[in-house]
Amino acid sequence: MIKTDILIIGAGPTGLFAVFEAGLLKLKCHLIDALPQPGGQCSEIYPKKPIYDIPAYPEILAGDLTTKLLEQIASFQPGFTLGERAETIEKLEDDTFIVTTNKGTKHHAPIIAIAGGLGSFEPRKPPIPNIANFEDSGVEYIIRDPEMYRNKKVVIAGGGDSALDWAIFLTDVAAEVTLVHRRNEFRGALDSVDKVQELKNAGKINMITPAEVTEVLGDKKVTGVSITKNGEEEIILDVDHFIPLFGLSPKLGPIANWGLDIEKNAIKVNNALDYQTNIPGIYAIGDVNTYPGKLKLILCGFHEATLMCQSAYKRIHPNKKYVMKYTTVGGVEGFDGTKKEAPKAVVKKIE
Amino acid sequence: MTDITIKITDRNGTLHEVLAPTDMAMNIMELVRSHELAPEGTIGVCGGMAMCASCQCYIKSDHELPEMSSDEDLMLAEAFYVEDNSRLSCQIPITIKLDGLEIELAPES
Numbered sequence: 001m002i003k004t005d006i007l008i009i010g011a012g013p014t015g016l017f018a019v020f021e022a023g024l025l026k027l028k029c030h031l032i033d034a035l036p037q038p039g040g041q042c043s044e045i046y047p048k049k050p051i052y053d054i055p056a057y058p059e060i061l062a063g064d065l066t067t068k069l070l071e072q073i074a075s076f077q078p079g080f081t082l083g084e085r086a087e088t089i090e091k092l093e094d095d096t097f098i099v100t101t102n103k104g105t106k107h108h109a110p111i112i113a114i115a116g117g118l119g120s121f122e123p124r125k126p127p128i129p130n131i132a133n134f135e136d137s138g139v140e141y142i143i144r145d146p147e148m149y150r151n152k153k154v155v156i157a158g159g160g161d162s163a164l165d166w167a168i169f170l171t172d173v174a175a176e177v178t179l180v181h182r183r184n185e186f187r188g189a190l191d192s193v194d195k196v197q198e199l200k201n202a203g204k205i206n207m208i209t210p211a212e213v214t215e216v217l218g219d220k221k222v223t224g225v226s227i228t229k230n231g232e233e234e235i236i237l238d239v240d241h242f243i244p245l246f247g248l249s250p251k252l253g254p255i256a257n258w259g260l261d262i263e264k265n266a267i268k269v270n271n272a273l274d275y276q277t278n279i280p281g282i283y284a285i286g287d288v289n290t291y292p293g294k295l296k297l298i299l300c301g302f303h304e305a306t307l308m309c310q311s312a313y314k315r316i317h318p319n320k321k322y323v324m325k326y327t328t329v330g331g332v333e334g335f336d337g338t339k340k341e342a343p344k345a346v347v348k349k350i351e
Numbered sequence: 352m353t354d355i356t357i358k359i360t361d362r363n364g365t366l367h368e369v370l371a372p373t374d375m376a377m378n379i380m381e382l383v384r385s386h387e388l389a390p391e392g393t394i395g396v397c398g399g400m401a402m403c404a405s406c407q408c409y410i411k412s413d414h415e416l417p418e419m420s421s422d423e424d425l426m427l428a429e430a431f432y433v434e435d436n437s438r439l440s441c442q443i444p445i446t447i448k449l450d451g452l453e454i455e456l457a458p459e460s
Contacts, residue, residue, distance in 0.1 A: 045396075045402055046400055046402055049402075124431070126431055127431050127432065158429060159425060159429050183424070183425060185421070186425070187425040210428075246429050246431075249396060249403065252392065264390065264392075265393070
């Protein structure tokens with residue numbers, strides 16, 4: 001059982017910054033995220049895109065914002081449960097909570113802060129009629145264990161970074177790698193495109209473009225796919241695995257069943273006070289919440305995270321009086337023993 | 352201020368005739384959201400960067416539209432239920448020329 005003060009669901013910018021504000025109050029945080037890396041949408045959807053409305057950054061790439069936030073919170077040593085989705089919540093008699101992920105990891109905390117953005121990212125599944133019959137029997141939307149493709153014949157569909165990167169990676173593992181995409185051009189990073197070109201020239205990746213997989217073949221297990229190329233006859237390709245990599249789309253998911261007040265796919269909170277939900281001890285901050293006048297902006301999430309932490313502190317320490325201190329005055333004392341503080345002024349006498 | 356009329360068929364097949372402002376730098380995806388013609392979180396997920404295809408629509412009238420950027424084209428290449436008249440509505444700014452435009456929202460995917 002993982003124990004912490006504030007359990008944050010969602011490791012996007014709002015969740016990450018909450019770790020900092022909590023740290024100033026000596027509260028420890030642990031984050032759960034369905035994605036394998038922190039940063040949320042900023043790292044998953046648009047890491048290379050600039051953001052222009054982060055205060056004091058005239059321009060910052062979404063990926064760099066994530067890196068900076070991780071640097072800012074490092075001394076508060078947040079814990080991470082990544083690649084797992086928060087599935088169920090249980091309220092104990094002492095008003096604390098246990099949150100269990102889809103993989104069974106249990107987390108215990110007196111405060112839950114849902115910073116889930118638009119929800120957890122789920123793979124987008126192509127509308128191929130019989131594909132559902134083969135899920136986990138040769139069709140995988142996410143590559144969890146590359147070793148399962150050792151010496152197998154694999155077909156990957158998609159045109160983004162994950163399709164390119166996995167096609168490249170699997171050439172060293174699989175017996176045969178085929179990449180199918182509806183265009184000859186790819187959306188992924190240029191050096192990945194170059195690398196795939198190189199591997200194609202070397203005969204290590206079989207490219208079929210512009211084309212798409214239109215049927216999955218097999219009885220109980222995938223034995224092949226049918227590929228339709230513009231205006232040509234269908235190609236039947238014998239393969240052991242079909243890996244459609246068409247990106248991820250966010251779904252509110254199991255959180256929708258936690259008994260929280262939900263409106264328009266977002267969690268209603270008390271914005272006059274502390275961004276608490278209808279369940280005391282559960283807060284919702286950032287894009288996942290809604291209230292009159294809500295704006296889904298990273299900078300609003302930062303503010304909400306800050307107020308949430310103050311309220312969490314009062315809940316955890318009902319008898320303590322807290323006076324807010326500027327970081328410039330109090331410095332930043334990490335849980336790792338480090339301390340950042342303003343340098344003392346140098347005093348010099350005039351003779 | 353000049354408003355134009357745009358006809359939008361939502362994902363349930365209901366036709367909506369909505370007024371669209373031409374002086375607010377809005378695009379069609381934002382118009383759909385402002386009229387709540389698709390549930391929040393199911394359209395414009397990436398905010399309008401042509402990076403998610405959740406705002407895919409079919410163009411039903413023969414209005415002249417801005418040319419497709421390669422970003423939009425390649426995103427559509429990974430979208431589902433794509434037809435010859437598919438566009439990402441976030442890439443279509445509302446201009447006076449689009450008066451009477453008819454679109455249909457593509458299924459959620």
